[in-house]
Amino acid sequence: MPFHLHFDESDLLRCRFALSPLWETQEAVRTLHRPGRHGYHLPWLRRIAEGAAGLDLGPLWALMPDGGHNPDFICPPPLGPLATFAEEIAAVRATDPATARADMALALADSPGGTHSPVGQRLLSDPAGAVRELADLLERAWEVMVEPHWPRLRALLEADIAFHSRRLAETGFERLLGEISPQLRWADSTLTVAGTRGNHSRVLGGQGLVLMPSVFVWPDVVGGHEAPWQPAVIYPARGIGGLWAEAAERTPRTLARLLGRARADVLCALGEPAGTSALAHRLSLAPSSVSEHLSVLRAAGLLTSRRYGHQVLYERTPLGIALTAQES
Incomplete structure (x- = not known):
């Protein structure tokens, strides 16, 4: 009713x-x-x-x-x-x-x-x-x-x-x-x-x-x-289907060979926009390492960023989405 x-x-x-x-x-x-x-x-x-x-x-x-x-x-x-x-x-x-x-x-x-x-x-x-x-x-x-x-x-x-x-x-x-x-x-x-x-x-x-x-x-x-x-x-909320997935479960092997495992994991973890600290917690990486990977991925045109409240959220560009959609 x-x-x-x-x-x-x-x-x-x-x-x-x-x-x-x-x-x-x-x-x-x-x-x-x-x-x-x-x-x-x-x-x-x-x-x-x-x-x-x-x-x-x-x-x-x-x-x-x-x-x-x-x-x-x-x-x-x-x-x-x-x-x-x-x-x-x-x-x-x-x-x-x-x-x-x-x-x-x-x-x-x-x-x-x-x-x-x-x-x-x-x-x-x-x-x-x-x-x-x-x-x-x-x-x-x-x-x-x-x-x-x-x-x-x-x-x-x-x-x-x-x-x-x-x-x-x-x-x-x-x-x-x-x-x-x-x-x-x-x-x-x-x-x-x-x-x-x-x-x-x-x-x-x-x-x-x-x-x-x-x-x-x-x-x-x-x-x-x-x-x-x-x-x-x-x-x-959007994206709950992949909420509990670990990085290794969603990172294609070919992408890991291209970008390196940690950087590819960061890119693949951004199925929904997220900030540095959340990604660090999700991937069990140091925030400084995640920040460095995000900077490189953004400079390569794979990510964009925008401020939301107290933090900066990163999300994949169409090119970043296409790369993460590759088969393992």
């Missing part, structure tokens, strides 16, 4: 892109619990298996009914386009207990038996304690499951935002939405998010909309946040 977001002129002026490490954390928790999402993330699941086994994520899973309401206070809209996890989890810890209780009650009501389960009763009976417990769980999940991989994830999310920001300038808001996902439709100043549970409507009332790419939300598109939070649409 669809979720309808009704815009006026002021809402269109307040649409923005953002990424959220907190959102990725709670979606990583959800992905761990849902085998249908495992396809692209099996390498990640293997890497985090030991650490995740030591986490008691039951209270979070109890608040994540499949297709039902999920508490907005555990993943509020990001404070800015590049908010840190520390900033976001501080906002969770500051949630008013009465607000948290009402939010949790909606989620538990959408899960069969959730309201009267031992976990549900405990959370509802002490909402202030529940806020602390859930924030602590999210922080631990971040440290174990997401933070070690955040440079790689952030690079992909920032590349998605850079790409879609450019497409917004080139094609306009209506066409951009269709390119982001076929589940998004625009008509008569209303954005419809198809495939959600129930039939909901919300008048934005000048709050605008946050568009957030996500690694772990695949294959869904989610219409998030009820009043008073700013509404958001969370969609699968």
